[in-house]
Amino acid sequence: MRSAVIFIAGVLFAVGLGVSGMTQPHKIIGFLDLLGSWDPSLLFVMVGAVAIHSIAYITLNKQKGPVFESSYSLPNSEKISKKLIIGSLLFGVGWGLSGFCPGPGVVSLFSGNIASISFVISMLIGMFAFRQMGKGEKADG
Amino acid sequence: MNYEIISSLVGGVLIGLSATMMLRLNGKIAGISGILEGSIFEVRNKDSRWKIIFLLGFLFGGLYLLLFQSETLINKFNQSIWLTILGGLLVGFGTRLGSGCTSGHGVCGVSRLSVRSIVATMSFMLAGFATVAVLKHLFNFGGFH
Numbered sequence: 001m002r003s004a005v006i007f008i009a010g011v012l013f014a015v016g017l018g019v020s021g022m023t024q025p026h027k028i029i030g031f032l033d034l035l036g037s038w039d040p041s042l043l044f045v046m047v048g049a050v051a052i053h054s055i056a057y058i059t060l061n062k063q064k065g066p067v068f069e070s071s072y073s074l075p076n077s078e079k080i081s082k083k084l085i086i087g088s089l090l091f092g093v094g095w096g097l098s099g100f101c102p103g104p105g106v107v108s109l110f111s112g113n114i115a116s117i118s119f120v121i122s123m124l125i126g127m128f129a130f131r132q133m134g135k136g137e138k139a140d141g
Numbered sequence: 142m143n144y145e146i147i148s149s150l151v152g153g154v155l156i157g158l159s160a161t162m163m164l165r166l167n168g169k170i171a172g173i174s175g176i177l178e179g180s181i182f183e184v185r186n187k188d189s190r191w192k193i194i195f196l197l198g199f200l201f202g203g204l205y206l207l208l209f210q211s212e213t214l215i216n217k218f219n220q221s222i223w224l225t226i227l228g229g230l231l232v233g234f235g236t237r238l239g240s241g242c243t244s245g246h247g248v249c250g251v252s253r254l255s256v257r258s259i260v261a262t263m264s265f266m267l268a269g270f271a272t273v274a275v276l277k278h279l280f281n282f283g284g285f286h
Contacts, residue, residue, distance in 0.1 A: 002166075002167065005162060006163070006167060006191050006194045006195050006198065007194050007195070007197060007198035007201070008162070008198060009159045009171065010159070010195040010196065010197065010200075010201070010202060011198045011201050011205065012155050012156075012159035012162070012202070013159035013171060013195075013199055013202065014198070014199045014200070014201070014202025014206065015152075015155055015205060016152045016154070016159060017152065017156065017202075018152070018213035019148055019152035019210070019213065020148065020151070020152020020155075020156070021145065021148060021149055021152065021213070022152070022243075023214055024213065024215055024216060024217070024218075025218035025220070026216065026218040029218050029273055032269040032270055032272070032273040033273050034270045034274065035273075035274045035277075035278055036277060036278065039145075041143075041146045041149045042149055044149040044150045044153060045149045045152055046153060046248065046251070047150065048149070048150040048152065048154040048156070049153040049157035049252075050153075050157065050248060051153075052157025052158055052161060053157040053160045053252035054253075054254075056160070056161040056164050056165055056252070057164075057253050057254075060164075060165070066164065066166055066168035067165065068166050068167050069167055071168060072168040073168050073169055073170070074168075074253070075170070075240075075255070075257075077257065078257060080256065083238050083239065084239050085239070085260065085261075086238060087234075087236065087237070087238030087240065087261075088235065088246070088260075088264035088265045088268070089235070089264050089265065089267075089268040090231045090235030090238065090268070091231065091235030091236045091242060091265045091268070092264060092266065092269040092271075093231050093235075093268050093272045094227070094228040094229065094231030094232035094233075094235055095228070095243075095265060095269045096269040096270075096272025096273045097220070097224045097225070097227055097272060097276070098224070098225045098228025098229055098232065099216075099228075100228070101173075101232065101244075102174045102177055102232060102233075102236060102242050103173035103199070103243070106177065106203065107199070107206065107214075108203075108214055109203065110204060110206065110214060111211075111215075111216060113214075113216050114222065115216055115218075115222065115225050118222055118226050118229065119226075119228065119229040120229065122226040122229030122233065123177075123229040123230070123232050123233035125229075125230060125233060126230040126232060126234035126235075126237075127174075127177070127178050127181075127236075127237050128182065128233075129233070129234055130234045130237040130238055131178075131182060134237075134238075
């Protein structure tokens with residue numbers, strides 16, 4: 001039951017990314033093109049997702065715990081670190097260069113496009129590089 | 142409201158529902174970059190089990206899109222392959238250094254009103270805006286139509 005729910009959540013997430021337009025890099029670039037012909041429609045992906053998900057947090061009772069686990073695994077760091085900001089800036093540059101963020105990149109593998117395949121392979125290499133560099137020194141959060 | 146805004150909203154609601162299932166039923170944050178890292182680089186770790194199951198569902202969702210909504214997988218961004226590869230490297234490295242991406246920070250963290258995630262989201266959005274502005278408007282780069 002627990003695994004089935006996680007699997008279904010994975011399916012919903014991927015389908016949501018597709019339906020929302022996040023899996024089409026030209027739309028991402030249109031959204032990031034603030035100085036040009038800006039296409040704000042992808043802003044509504046965040047609006048829809050946050051509208052639903054914030055209710056899940058507002059009504060959350062930490063004492064009770066989630067249905068299938070004994071407690072919530074939530075990040076407890078509140079530190080605004082250099083790692084957080086530099087990492088996010090680098091991610092943003094990569095997002096603007098490729099038109100992909102991690103989830104949509106993986107979903108778009110099913111298009112068979114060389115761009116998607118190259119993106120996902122290089123993203124995994126980037127993660128691997130971080131793990132090699134960061135050995136002994138973990139990311140916060 | 143036009144069709145694109147409505148489909149973005151509907152897709153966003155599905156993403157929000159998925160993140161809510163993960164939180165309220167399993168107590169986990171649906172952060173895709175962390176799920177990917179765990180499923181691929183920490184396969185033997187016990188805490189990666191749920192991540193692998195989620196990723197399998199995620200791939201199944203991608204297959205569903207290919208079979209029934211293949212228009213969602215169209216890519217009209219004619220980017221140079223080298224810039225795509227550079228982008229991928231930066232996305233992989235940056236999301237791990239910054240502990241999250243559009244899903245973990247942008248959706249889950251912002252919904253939780255986490256200051257860290259709000260700062261991260263503003264940072265990657267600003268960097269994305271700046272990157273497209275510089276490449277398209279300053280250098281008139283080909284791939285950006």
